[in-house]
Amino acid sequence: MAKNTLQNLLSKSRKAIQDFNLIQDGDKIAIGLSGGKDSMALLHVLSTYRRFSPEKFELMAICLQMGGADNSSLHELCKELDVEFHEIPTDIKEVVFDVRQEKNPCSLCAKMRRGALNDYAVKFGCNKVALGHHKDDALETFLMSMFYEGRVSTFSPKSYLDRTGLTVIRPMVYVEEYLIKKTAEEMDFKIVKNPCPADGNTKRQYIKELIARLQDEMPDFKKNMFIAMNNPEQCFLWDKEKLKDVHFSR
Incomplete structure (x- = not known):
């Protein structure tokens, strides 16, 4: 059963990879591995896809140590899947909560984590960074942008970063979160507890719960x-043809 569930994730991710031209021959891809269910699912998906992909590419995983987390299970998993693993110590948690004492820490923390991940990906010779964002994340970001920023926006399946020369890819944008949860349970993922003091008490969590209530009602x-997010006559934020032509340097 677990194998079938992972196969479902793989099928949806493969479609996204093809729709948005996310992976090419010669890519060296760094997976941002936090130890949560999403990034662990992405690790399984890409390490499996690598075995039969028509494109030949390399994989590595980068974990930013935020302090207080036991990541030994990630070392073991990456060894089992034959994926190079790097655990990087950081002071992000101290800067956000102790030095800056942010009341709304998520934005700064995310920015610092993205910056550190990208910098180390470049250092290790990668040309792409893969993140574990899924379909529900995209919908939550879509609503958050409208409600809190007054913008119609969400993240893209593929983005080129001029400053670093990296391309950020999100192969699981067609995967629903419930499938990831099911896979995590059936495959017995060794989830690393999030050490963030704000975990579960954020704007995103509020939007997640709001969407769940609206889904129950409608x-x-x-x-x-x-x-609506993909309506070609209105906004179509994920334009397949335009995103296929996003260029990057190697």
Whole structure:
């Protein structure tokens, strides 16, 4: 059963990889591995996809140590999957909570983690960074942008970063979170507890719970929101043809 569930994730991710031209021959891809269910699912998906992919590419995993987390299970998993692993100590948690004492820490923390991950990916010779964002993350970001920023926006399946020369890819943008949770349970992922003091008490968590309530009341809510996000006559934030032509340097 676990194998079938992972196969479902792999099938949806493969479609996204093909739709948005996410992986090419010769890529060296760094996976941002936090120890949560999403990044661990991405690690399994890409390490499996690598075995039969028509494109030949390299994989490595980078974990930013935020302090207080036991990442020994990640070392073991990467060894089992034959993926190079780097655990990088950081002072991000101290800067955000002790030095800056941020009341709304998520934005600064995310920015610092992205910056550190990208810098180390470049240091290790990677040309791409893969993140474990999924379909529900995209919908949550879509609503958060409208509610808190007054913008119609969400993250892209593929983005080129001029400053670093990296391309950021999100192969699981077609994967629903419940499938990841099911896979994590069936494959017995050794989840690393999030050491963040704000975990579970954020704007994103509020939006996640709001979407769940609206989905209960309107069974087509998430499906219709995803259709609206991809409507070619209105906004179509994920333009397949344009994203296929996003260029990057090696």
